[in-house]
Amino acid sequence: MYPEKHWLLPEGIDEVLPPTAWQLEQLRRTLLDLYHSWGYELVSPPFVEYLDSLLIGTGSELDLQTFKLIDQLNGRTLGVRADMTPQVARIDAQQSQDHPTRLCYMGTVLHTRGDGFGGSRAPIQFGAELYGHAGLASDLEILSLLLTSLEQAALSDIHLDLGHVAIFRSLVGQSDLSARHEAELFAILQHKALPELCERLEQLTLPAPLQQMLLALADLNGGPDVLECARQILSAAPDEVHQALDTLEHVVIALQRQWPTLPVHIDLAELRGYRYHTGLVFAAYMLGQGQEMARGGRYDYIGQVFGRARPATGFSADLKKLLLLGRPQTTNRHDVELILAPAESDPALEHCIRELRRNGRRVVRTLPGGDQPAGCKQHLVYRDKAWQVVPLDFNRR
Secondary structure (H helix, E strand, O other): OOOHHHHOOOOOOOOOOOOHHHHHHHHHHHHHHHHHHOOOEEOOOOOEEEHHHHOOOOOHHHHHHOEEEEOOOOOOEEEEOOOOHHHHHHHHHOOOOOOOEEEEEEEEOOOOOOOOOOOOOOOEEEEEEEEOOOOHHHHHHHHHHHHHHHHHOOOOOEEEEEEEHHHHHHHHOOOOOOHHHHHHHHHHHHHOOHHHHHHHHHHOOOOHHHHHHHHHHOOOEEOOOHHHHHHHHOOOOOHHHHHHHHHHHHHHHHHHHHOOOOOEEEEOOOOOOOOOOOOEEEEEEEOOOOOOOEEEEEOOOHHHHHOOOOOEEEEEEEHHHHHHHOOOOOOOHHHOOEEEEOOOOOHHHHHHHHHHHHOOOEEEEOOOOOOOOOOEEEEEEEEOOEEEEEEOOOOOO
16 A cells, blocks of 8 residues: 555645546536537647746736746747637637637636636636637627636626726826836735835825826726716816726626626726737626636737737636636436446447447446446347347346
8 A cells, every 4th residue: 555645745736536536527628619619719838838838928927927948959948728718819829710710719727826716727728718809799708608618617796896907007007106106006905904005105105186086096986977976076087997997888788788796896096917918808706706717818919029909808707716616507418327348259249239339328347357337227139139228137148
């Protein structure tokens, strides 16, 4: 017997066993079939790439989450992907067509640290990206595909959070703040620490109207009605702010038309992915779960460093998390009873086994000297000049 330590997996690294592995695979196939029906093409980026490609345009957060190693062939630094979005952006940048491109993906990613909620450090990330269109229609398509994906996983009590990074970015753009000071304000705003934010704004000697608008962002959250309040409080803001508010309003109206029972929450201080997102940002939550189920937004020109700047929008989520919290309406292959077939060389028996398997039945062959597989309640017997499936207690041939 091996010592106990040989059975241990690294913290946050999990394995999927029967029958959950089949359920996970069926959900994977269901979602990929969904994306195919919407016109999205499947891509499969490599698990390991040169580090500079993996971290393009994503900021320091992804750098901290990425495992790094040295390529023994050339001495360059490699990274094990922690997010597939930059990889898909590189793939799109390599294409030559100018029309909108729809891509989807699904695969394991690896994180150096957990998410703080006890989740896996090796999630199965899936998502969809739409490149080459900067209008509201592509944002709405991605949002609709995300919500349909959650429906396919039978997740209930979903609510959607909406924000827009251009609001904060445009306001701080009115000042001469350094990148470091902007990052400080961003971090404080994410925690909605109003006293700290107020004190820091005064220390930076920003104009009083600008201070008031930045302070107001922390409180501008709630239902869609908060947008009207935001228009009044931010009336002196640059045009980009009002264009962002218009975008949020149009998105809310469109979602209410298509998903009338979907709770929508607006949060103008929610800036997830601020370093690379450029417009609308969103996250889907499930009632009773503190962590997001899926996230996404607009990240125009992420492919610029690859030589092809195009508008882009998309979302991503973890397949394992969806399976854990959802109730997928999929057939569990382990619910199909095993049929025991004898170890005989008979063309008629071989034909019978092939037909059973082709029709979704599970057939296992008897092995010489082996025990009967667990769960077998039926077996194949030759009777009335044909091989037939009968209960296992029918022992006569």
